[in-house]
Amino acid sequence: MNPLDPSPQHRSPLDRRLEGFPEVELRAMVLAGELARHGIPGFEFYLPIGMLPTAVERAASLLGIMRPGRTVTGRSARWVHVGGPAPREVEVSRRSGRMLRVDAPVRCRFRRLERSEVTTLAGLVLTTPMRTMRDLLREGFEEDARLLAAALEPAG
Helix, strand or coil: CCCCCCCCCHHHHHHHHCCCCHHHHHHHHHHHCEEECCCCCCCCEEECCCCCCCCHHHHCCCHHHHHHHHCCHHHHHHHHHHHHHHCCCCCEEEECCCCCCCCCCCEEEECCCCEEEEEEEEEEEEEHHHHHHHHHHHCCCCHHHHHHHHHCCCCC
């Protein structure tokens, strides 16, 4: 079993239908226009053409990085909450300052978060939309903050 795969209870029915296919066949289906590849590099997943991933599917794709004390933050949290363009790496905040070794593109930082600034979606621990927006603005990612704010605005 791939350690980056989400646990079975967090997989969508579509993921379960596609799990029997080897990676080479999934890539062939992408080339044939049957599937689209979604997600952050190293944590990709496939869906039929025309289907957009849900927040639960986006969250489930990152479950392999989860360990106690880790929280998905920044542009990665924005992507999980509202979709849009996937970032090039997973941003993770940790309570521990120890070095983290992973093979996938992951950016780690030491950060303490209050309980009120963290939420859970499909087993993934990530910052709340408000904390995510503050982090994005502080780090100079105004476009990501705008996408998050627009998606969270009530339809009027």
